[in-house]
Amino acid sequence: MATSPNYGWLEPDNTDLVKNGALAIRTLGNAIDTTMATMTPKSTVTTKGDLVAATAASTPARLAVGNNGETLVADSSTSTGLRYQANFAAGKNAIINGDCRVAQRGSSVINASTGYFYGAVDRFQGYSYANNTCTVSQQAFTAGAAPVAGYEAPFFVRISSTSTASFLSYRVEDARTFANTATTFSFWAKSASAQTIQIGASQNFGSGGSATVSILSATNVAITTSWARYSVTFTPASISGKTVGTSSYVVFEWVGAASNNLDIWGVQWEASNTATAFQTATGTIQGELAACKRYYQVKNTTASGAWAIGQANTTIGAIAPIQFEAQMRVAPTIVLGTAGKASGQSSFLTAAAAFPTTVGTHSVVGFSTYGFELDGGSYGASTFVAGNATLLYANDVQTVYTASAEL
């Protein structure tokens, strides 16, 4: 007997007798039937764009086409190991400063008063419980010790406290963020000694908004003394029927043990069923800094010099409009540096490099998201000529103002 060239089906030879023809045809037919049973029928795909994917070895199945604009991603939690995902062209990560690089408040912020406070690493908060001391600091990775090879992050955030009820917190602007969408919250962590922490999240609908809704109930995460990535997938509640008030947000919390440093890096919250590769919210160092300055910014001088131009509105005072380095979320709270002539103080000048005899007091008289008006009043008699320009001069290194539009 001969065989077919591709599947090896038995066929009659050219010289076989006619009387064996029926048997030969049936043998060939059965062989074809057996082969065809192993093949994927056309009916597997039913819709334009459908794909055939494997649910296991030698087990094809239909993968329905996704929605317009979606991309196909691998996902081991689905039957085919694939799924379509809505494509977010920018802003995959809703966590600004997730790599902890920006620390405008310095390297460490210590708080011992009950309540929330913003820590050293921008956007991260601590919560001090019952006046316990809580510290949120920026720590430097030892070169080569960052958890993602090739990324080589320089910094991480650390919380240490004397109370188990104190915790690390993070607020994402707008309670609408990722509502009713499958999301994954991920981060790298390690601890001074192994501990099980809890993470959770809620939607806070802001002033005048609906009541707070828990969207991630307390979830245990066992942290070791080595850096490792942890993630939790959850779907924030729909905001249908809710009233979104002023300054709403989504808040995440990490609650660990007292007197046991908890280190966090690479925080990411994304619309995905799984934790994808970490990337910062903006993708650049400058972008992250500017994004942080939407909520908080500090202006420091690095040497003596003028840092603003004002106009004398009387003979004893002047006003200077100060422009922020990035537009802020809302008109911010301003803390001014000290008015005076001494090192570390600022004053309006009466002439080139000439401090007035008596420096007055400085206050804020107008706000916007773009800047504020600094008012210098109660300077000495006849210090200025009304209408003349005057420089606002910093004597040596100092913080001339901070502006906070935090949530």
Added chain:
Amino acid sequence: MKYTYEEIINKTLTGTSTIIKRTDENGLIAWIPTDPANSDYQRYLNPEAEQSTPPVIE
């Protein structure tokens, strides 16, 4: 942290504005706009709100 507050009406280049002057226990002064979206102004209006903000995990 305990604060004392004072409402101040200031002249500006374009008119007048009401501003909240907040002084903390250490004498540090902060100038707060009367903007409902400013969280410090919200705390001024409702000083207990922040203390009573329920943690996510209790």
